[in-house]
Amino acid sequence: MALIITIFTGCSSTSKGSGNEGNTPEKEIPDLTGEWKQENSNSEDSYQSATISGDTIEIYWVTDNGDTKSLYWAGTFEAPTTADEPYSWDSKNDHSKTESAMLASSDDTKTMTYEKGELSYEASAMGTTTTVRLKKQK
Structure with missing residues (x-):
């Protein structure tokens, strides 16, 4: 009976990469539900706020430090x-909710955008249009 010995050399595994493999966190789908507050208002006591719940969003003009919505x-x-x-x-x-609200938009649709923790859209009042930027409240 013969004994056969095989020696393997030079069979090391190397990878050519950036060295970051496995260290990049997986991006998560953002959860937009909750309360949002305008961050780019020109006034401390007058701003817009939004509530996202289920499949609806409601946005309010807020004045008097939150006493009036x-x-x-x-x-x-x-x-x-x-x-x-x-x-x-x-x-x-949802015109059934906005048709009787004096300060509500009469637009049929409004494009909303979420990017880098900010929710934005255009709002118009008295002939002036501005981009409203909201941040999620904790």
Whole structure:
């Protein structure tokens, strides 16, 4: 009976990469539900706030340090299904809620965009249009 011994040399495994493999955290789909507050208001006691719940978004004009709220938008919300940004959807106005609100938008749709922790959209009042930027409240 013969004994055969085989020696393997030079069979090391190396990878050519950036050295970052496995260290990059997986991006998560953002959860946009909750309370949002305008960050780019020109006034401390007057701003817009939004509530996202289920498949709806409601936006209010807030004045008097929060003592007065007037409906600006009531519409549909479509949650993101990927972590890709920017994320946008066209919210459809619920006219049954906004038609009797004096400060509400009469637009049929409003494009909402989420990017880098900020929710933004255009708001118009008295002939002036501005981009409203909201941050999620904790």
